[in-house]
Amino acid sequence: MKLSQILFSQGFGTRRACAGLIDAGLVRIGGQVMDDPAADVPTEGLVFEVEGQAWPFHEKALVMLHKPAGYECSQKPRHHPSVLTLLPGPLRERGLQPIGRLDEDTTGLLLLTDDGTLIHRLTSPKHHVPKVYEVGCKHPVDATQVERLLAGVVLDDDPAPVRAAVCEVVGERGIRLTLTEGKYHQVKRMVAAVGNRVEALHRSSFGPLVLPADLAPGRWCWLAGWPPG
Numbered sequence: 001m002k003l004s005q006i007l008f009s010q011g012f013g014t015r016r017a018c019a020g021l022i023d024a025g026l027v028r029i030g031g032q033v034m035d036d037p038a039a040d041v042p043t044e045g046l047v048f049e050v051e052g053q054a055w056p057f058h059e060k061a062l063v064m065l066h067k068p069a070g071y072e073c074s075q076k077p078r079h080h081p082s083v084l085t086l087l088p089g090p091l092r093e094r095g096l097q098p099i100g101r102l103d104e105d106t107t108g109l110l111l112l113t114d115d116g117t118l119i120h121r122l123t124s125p126k127h128h129v130p131k132v133y134e135v136g137c138k139h140p141v142d143a144t145q146v147e148r149l150l151a152g153v154v155l156d157d158d159p160a161p162v163r164a165a166v167c168e169v170v171g172e173r174g175i176r177l178t179l180t181e182g183k184y185h186q187v188k189r190m191v192a193a194v195g196n197r198v199e200a201l202h203r204s205s206f207g208p209l210v211l212p213a214d215l216a217p218g219r220w221c222w223l224a225g226w227p228p229g
Contacts, residue, residue: 003027004037006057011090012050026051060115061094062225063087064209067110068217073101080104086218087112099123099206100182108134108203109211111223118226122207128180129207130165133187136200137173145194146175153193155183162190176204 001009007018007027019037021027027034028049029041041048046057067073071083075097084092091112099111099122113119122129146169152161166178177187188198204211209228215221 001041001043002037003034003039003041006041006043006046006048007050009059010055010057011093013093021050055090056222058222060113060118060225061091061096062111062113062115062118062223063091063096063220064211064215064223065110065112065220066211066215066217067102067107069105069107072104073098073110083110083112087220102203103185103188103201106201106203107217109206109209110203111206111209112220122226123182125181130178130180130205131182131203131207132166132205133177133179134170134200134202134204135175135177135187135191135198137175137191138197138199139195140172141169141175141196145196148194149175149177149190153190155186155189155193158183162186164190 003022004015004019007021008015012018012021022034022037025033025035029046043057043059047054048057049055065083065086067083070080071086072078072080073083075082075084083098084096087096094114096112096114097119099113099119102108102110111122121127146167149164149167152163154161162181162183164177165180166176168176170176179186187201191198207227
């Protein structure tokens with residue numbers, strides 16, 4: 001692929017802007033300055049530098065973000081900053097979108113990609129991708145609440161019951177819920193339906209992925225693809 005096309009595909013601006021970065025000597029591969037926008041460069045395993053920052057080539061981008069509280073999973077947020085502002089410019093330019101949404105006060109593992117097929121695959125109800133949530137409740141959790149969450153509760157917008165695949169009690173006021181659906185405010189509404197209230201909510205895993213302990217809130221990392229290997 002031509003070098004200028006590589007930069008364009010990776011979100012470094014318009015074709016003219018990408019050619020300008022190369023002409024200005026701001027692009028390196030293997031420590032060597034690349035000054036020809038038309039140079040053919042193999043993309044497999046490619047890592048290039050733009051203005052001293054290393055970038056791996058990804059035909060489709062997939063990243064994991066540790067979402068902090070106070071951010072909306074929207075390209076057009078209403079009341080809080082978008083989670084997209086936590087990503088560098090080239091990723092935003094590529095049009096990354098969250099795979100599903102977390103409420104502005106919910107923290108934890110969020111995936112973002114520019115692969116529309118993958119978004120559909122991971123958000124489609126028929127695929128039942130499990131997601132684990134650490135839930136802090138206002139009131140103590142009892143066995144009856146756990147039984148009801150496992151058996152299924154009816155939410156106000158759907159007569160079909162929704163149920164937790166797994167519900168573990170964690171301390172006096174905590175539960176760990178595994179869900180395979182993705183309805184609006186689902187965890188909060190399920191907990192409310194059994195007579196309790198969510199006061200803290202954190203997603204700790206998505207499918208086989210677990211949020212790394214060393215990925216601080218607001219930080220992100222590349223993923224090689226899906227399913228993760």
